[in-house]
Amino acid sequence: MTSQPEETVDNLFDIRDRVIVVTGAARGLGQAIANCLARRGARLALYDRDAGELATTSGRLADTFTRAVDITDEAALASAVAETKTRFGRIDGAVNAAGVLTIGAARELDAAAFRRCIDVNLTGAFLFSRIVAGAMDESGGRIVHLASVSSRVANLNYAAYASSKAALSQLVRVLAREWASRNILVNAIGPAVTETAMTREHLDDPTYRDGALSVIPMARFGTPEDLFGVVVLLLAPGGGFITGQTIYVDGGRTLV
Numbered sequence: 001m002t003s004q005p006e007e008t009v010d011n012l013f014d015i016r017d018r019v020i021v022v023t024g025a026a027r028g029l030g031q032a033i034a035n036c037l038a039r040r041g042a043r044l045a046l047y048d049r050d051a052g053e054l055a056t057t058s059g060r061l062a063d064t065f066t067r068a069v070d071i072t073d074e075a076a077l078a079s080a081v082a083e084t085k086t087r088f089g090r091i092d093g094a095v096n097a098a099g100v101l102t103i104g105a106a107r108e109l110d111a112a113a114f115r116r117c118i119d120v121n122l123t124g125a126f127l128f129s130r131i132v133a134g135a136m137d138e139s140g141g142r143i144v145h146l147a148s149v150s151s152r153v154a155n156l157n158y159a160a161y162a163s164s165k166a167a168l169s170q171l172v173r174v175l176a177r178e179w180a181s182r183n184i185l186v187n188a189i190g191p192a193v194t195e196t197a198m199t200r201e202h203l204d205d206p207t208y209r210d211g212a213l214s215v216i217p218m219a220r221f222g223t224p225e226d227l228f229g230v231v232v233l234l235l236a237p238g239g240g241f242i243t244g245q246t247i248y249v250d251g252g253r254t255l256v
């Protein structure tokens, strides 16, 4: 057998020159992932509904395309993806980190807040997936969503968020089946609690913080960096036979 050690090893995680759209890129996990992908040579389109923070993020990165877009707005998404394709000539991958956290006891939760959570975390993910998949060429592509340990565990007061993330994980399975023949692989990552703007106010409450920490066997919260290995794998040649999965990066949270 002929061995090609250098080529084989390097290709596994090689995303150089891949054109990747990142949503929720203005801050938090989306911003950290965008920085990681840029360091590894990807060419990025960054979307977020927050134009101000998005400009700050993209200002630190070379050769990026940015668009202020709400992931629930199908027409705006379609035009952003079309412009991205015009700018780079193709789209190879997408990471959807746009999302909202809605917490509240089921009996008191405002119905509008419940609907908004489903709209952003689930319907937005659906719209984004099919628009970006429609822009991928015959060689296929990769789509990665940020789900959550809440796709699986039933935290108290998480009726809206957990429903949205569980449904997102199931959406990923169906899309993976529908698009497998086009070589479009669709997966999700399920992080445990990570300190970002989304979670900060809750983690400032010692009762919430201690409760959240007590159910993570590795006894620490996640960090954005914990996600990088799986994100890159799912976008790179090494992830070429993985589809329809939610991969938990959670220090064991979903074991409890």
Ligand SMILES: NC(=O)c1ccc[n+]([C@@H]2O[C@H](COP(=O)([O-])OP(=O)(O)OC[C@H]3O[C@@H](n4cnc5c(N)ncnc54)[C@H](O)[C@@H]3O)[C@@H](O)[C@H]2O)c1
Pocket (backbone or CB within 6 Å): 023, 024, 025, 026, 027, 028, 029, 030, 047, 048, 049, 050, 069, 070, 071, 072, 096, 097, 098, 099, 100, 101, 120, 124, 146, 147, 148, 149, 190, 191, 192, 193, 194, 195, 196, 197, 198, 199
């Ligand atoms: N932080 C955590 O503990 C944690 C854990 C598990 C999963 N997640 C998931 O990871 C993703 C990123 O979370 P984060 O902690 O970085 O949150 P974050 O609030 O820090 O960042 C989310 C980003 O999404 C953007 N966004 C929100 N709604 C949008 C919309 N309708 N259209 C476009 N952009 C929108 C926001 O402007 C923001 O920049 C979310 O889907 C979240 O549910 C986070």
